[in-house]
Structure formats: structure tokens, C-alpha cells
Amino acid sequence: MSRFLSPRLDTVTPYTPGEQPQDQQYIKLNTNESPYPPSPAVLEAVSRAEVEKLRLYSDPACAELLNAAAKHFGLQPDQIMSGNGSDENLFFALRAFCDEEHPLAYADITYGCYGVWCGLMHIPSRIIPLREDFTLDPTDYYGLNTTIVLANPNAPTGLALPRSAIEGILKANPDHVVIVDEAYVDFGGESCVPLIDRYENLLVVQTFSKSRQLAGARLGLAMGNAKLIADLNRVKFSLNPYNINRLTLKAGQAALEDTAYFDSTRAVIVETRSWTRQQLEARGFTVLDSRSNFLFVRTARQDGGTLYRKLKENGVLVRHFDTPRIHSWLRITIGTPAQMQALLAALDKILED
Template sequence: MSRFLSNEAAALAPYTPGEQPQDQQYIKLNTNESPFPPSPKVIKAISRAELLKLNLYSDPTCSALHAAIADYYGLKPENVLAGNGSDEVLAFAFRAFCGGGRGVAYADITYGFYKAQAALFGLSAKMIPLREDFTLNVDDYMDFPGTIFIANPNAPTGMSVPRADIQRLLEANPNRVVVVDEAYVDFGGESCVPMIFRYDNLLVIQTMSKSRQLAGGRLGFALGHPDLIADLNRVKYSFNPYNVNRLSMAAGAAAMADTAYFDACCAAVRQTRAWTVGELENLGFTVLPSSANFIFAKSQRIPGGELYRRLKENGILVRWFDADRIRDYVRITIGSMEQMEALVDQIGQLLEAL
């Protein structure tokens, strides 16, 4: 740190992304990326004509992209706001709907960026423990008066909350915003998007990084009542009006239009996930029920940290969190069937050598 860093910045505990080592070729099962390339329509959309326009600013209103997203979900463009990844959209929501005496609540075991962003904005935050079985029970949030953030399906557990429970939470207090982070919903969760027209205190945030193969394109979006979207735009235009570049806009609109490719990729991930769960359970692992493109698993025979390190030594990356309650688990992204076969084979060899 330099001597110029402010005390507030020095006190931050930044989010730690999944490692991206460059020292060798790894089977990467640690950052929940898609094992598939972008849609062929996305490749076609990044045309020479678009490349030649990179000397010009992108459309700050993201009109074509918003229209494509709205069309897919049966919404209107005024129900949509796109951002530079869902992390930016989440930051807009933290800034727009928290502060000034209004605190924020989220689970104790969930996406680590919530804690980092709450600290960045100096917010009063309440972490509400998941139940012993790692389920999120909305009854634990009913009396909280501030803004609520729920990852559904949750990360890193992969477990989901029924839409009916989110509905109860929305109705219990119409004067607070409930933000539902649906980064992984396309792999088996129950989306809250159909409730947007009924509840003006619901904001749904999704990403194109996972199910639409655009992690490197950095595209996320919020869906909600036009008034909530206007609030987010107020923050956006106070921070970075040109937040989505023109190539990502073109890619995102094309990805939203290719529903056949989207459906096929999601189905393949679900099928591979089921196979992987079965194989790991045959090896004695406990695997939490997952609605995401990853699984959360532990073995009684090898600690989570040791399994992570041994797999890395053998060219396979998974994610391990050195944190209370989940230290015995590893989070494993669902890759291609070939990658998962290699993982299961390597784990089997490690266990045999114990």
C-alpha cells in the first residue's frame, strides 16, 4: 500500500476472485465458467463493421441490448438495465437502495462480493446464518427492515430457494427492496422474473457469464419495475454512462436471440452435473443438492484444503474456501464431460493412495 491510501480504503477486505494461474495448462473447474464457446450467432455478431466502430463511444442507453433482453423475458425495455457484468449491477443496487440509515442483509455463506461491496459503500450490514443444512430460510429475514440480497441459487452451496418463499418475503414488507441474484438460475433454479409485474420492490439480477458463455464479455443485467431501473440508471449515469462496450452489446443481443443454443448448453450442464454427483457419491462424497453449474462436495477421507491442493498439483483447479462451516468442502464447476471424467478419475486415484 502507498502512503496515499485513505484509511477507508485501507480498511477494505476486497473480494478474492478464483485463481487464474498462468504457469501451466489446467482443467479449470474453479470459476464457474461455461465449458462451451459462445453461440455461433455471437461470433457472427462481432463483425468487422462493429470492430471498425471502436473509435466511437457505445450507446449509453444500451437500447438494442435492452430490447433483446426484454423480448426474451416478455418485458419492456424500461424493465431492463445492463451493466459491465452482474457485479457492476449489484454495486449499483447497493448504492441505490442502501445507506442513509437503511442497512443491508445477506446470508453468512453466500457470494463474497456482497460483503466487499457493503464495506466499500460504508453500509450497515447484517449477515444472517444459513440453517445447519445450508438452506436459506426466508423467515429469518422477515423482520429485517432494510434491503435484502439473496443469491438464488446460492453460491457456493448451489442450493435454491422456492419462488413462493421469495414471494412471502416480498409481501411481508412492501417498503423494502429484495434483490434476487440469479446468476445461476438457468441451471435448475426457479426464477423470480415472472413476479416483476406484481411487486415493485423486487429486483432480479442475472448474468451472461454462465449460461450464455460470455464471462469474458462482462455482461450482466437487472430486471425490475421501471422505477427501480430508473434508480439504477441514476447511479450508473453518476458513475460510468458508457459502462457496456459496443462489442459486448452486440454479443449479448445475439446470445439472447439464440435460444436453441442456450437451451442445449444448459441441458448439457445439467446432465453432466447429475453424472458427476453420482460418481462422487459412489466415492463416498457428500454433495449438496445443486441447481447451479457447480457442486459443493466434501469427503470424510480427505480435508477440503488438501483435496484442493492435491488436485492442483495434478493439473485440476477447484475452489476451496478457508472459512468456518465450509472448510471441509470444495466447489467444483461443471465442465465438459471429458473434464469431469478426468476429475473423477483423479479423485479416485488420490483416495486410493491414502
């Protein structure tokens, strides 16, 4: 750090992203990207004519994308806001609904950015431990009287609550916003979007990075009561009104509209997830009941850190979190069947040695 850094940032620990090697020498199963390319409709939408328009600013209202999203989700355009990835929407939500006197409640094992953003914006954290088996007890969140964020399905565990459990939390906190981070919902979770018209305190955040193959495009949606979305837009237009570039707007709209490709690719990932889980359990691994595009696993035969390093030496990247409670676990993204077979072959070699 330089001597010019604000003292208020001294204690902020930035989020550490998963490794992103650019030489493609690894089988990359560490950052929950899709192993499949974007929809052919996306490739058509990002045309030469659109590239030539990059000299012009993008539409700050994101009107065409929001109209497509409204049609897809059964909402009104004023109930949706697009962000530069779901991360930006989550950050805007914390900026809008939390401050130094209004804490954020979240689980002790969940997406790491929640705590990072609290540190950055000096928002007090109210950390709620998961149960011993990593499940979340909804009653722990009843009557908290503070803003709440829930990753559902959760990361890195992959476990999910039913919609009815989230509804109970909404009812128990009617005067505070409940943010549901649904980054992985398309792989087996139960979305809370159908509850939006019933609960004015519900904000649902989704991403195009996982099930719509647009991680590199950086696009997400926040959906909720029109007044909540107006609050988020107040933050957006105070910071970065042109937050979505022209090509991403076109790509996102095309990805939303190609429902057949969306359904087919996520179905393949779910099927591959089930097969991989069976294979790992046959090898003695403990595997949580994931509803995401990854598995959370451990084995008594090797500690998590050692297994992560040995897999990397064998050309396979997975994610290891060197933190209390989960240091013995690995998070493994679901790739193609061939990639998962390569993972299993590497594991067999390592564990035999």
C-alpha cells in the same frame, strides 16, 4: 498500502477471485465458467465491421440489447438495465438502496462480494446464518425492514429456494428492496422475473457469464419495476454512462436471441452435473442438491484444503474457501464430460494414495 490511501479504506478486504491461469495447463473447474464456446450467432455478431466501429462510443442507452431482453423476458425496455457484468448491477443497487443508515441483509454463506461492497461503501451488514444443512429459512428474512440480497441459487452451495419462498420475503418487506441474484438460475432454479409486475420492491439480477458463455465479455441485466431501474440508471449515468462496450452489446443481443443454443448447452451441463454427482456419491462424497453449474462437495477422507492442493498438483483446479463452516468443502464447476472424468480419475488417484 501507500500512505496516501484514504483511512476509510484501511479495513476493506477486497474480494479474492478464483485463480485464472493464462497458460491453460489446468483443467479449470474453479470459477463457474461455461466449458462451451459462445453461440455461433455471437461470433457472427462480433464482426470486422463492428470491430472497426470501436473508434466510436457505444450506445449509453443500450437500446438494441434492452429491446431484445424485453422481448425475451416479457418485460418493457424501461424495466431493464444492462451492466458490466452482474457485479456492476449489484454494486449500483447497493449504492442506490443502501447507505450508512440503511443496512444490507444477506446470508453468512453466500457470494463474497456482498460483504466487500458493504465495507467499501460503509454500509452496515446484517448477516443471517443459514441453517446447519446450508438451506435458507425464508422466515429469517420476514420483517427485516432493510434492503435484502439473496443469491438464488446460492453460491457456493448451489441450493435454491422456490419462487413462492422469495414471494413470501417480498410480501414481508413491502417497503424495502429485495434483490435476487440469479446468476445460476438457468441450471435448475426458479426465476423471479415473472413476479416483477406484481412487486415494486423486487429487483432481479442475471448474468451472461454462466449459461450464455460470455464471462469474458462482462455483461449482466438488472430487471424490476421501471422506477427501480430509473434509480439504477441514476447511479450509472453519474459514474459511467458508456459502461457496456460495442462488441459486448452485439454479443449479448445475439446470445439472447439464439435460444436453441442456450437451451442445448445448459441441458448438457445439467445432465453432466447429475452424472458427476452420482459418481462422487458412489465414492463416498457428500454432495449438496445443486441447481447451479457447480457442485458443493466434501469427503471425510481428506480435508478440503488438502484435497484442493492435491487436485491442483494433478492438474485440476477447483475452488476452496478457507472460512468457518465451509472449510472442509470444495466447489467444483461442471465442465465437459471428459473434464469431469479427468477430475474423477485425479480424485481416485489421490484418495487411493
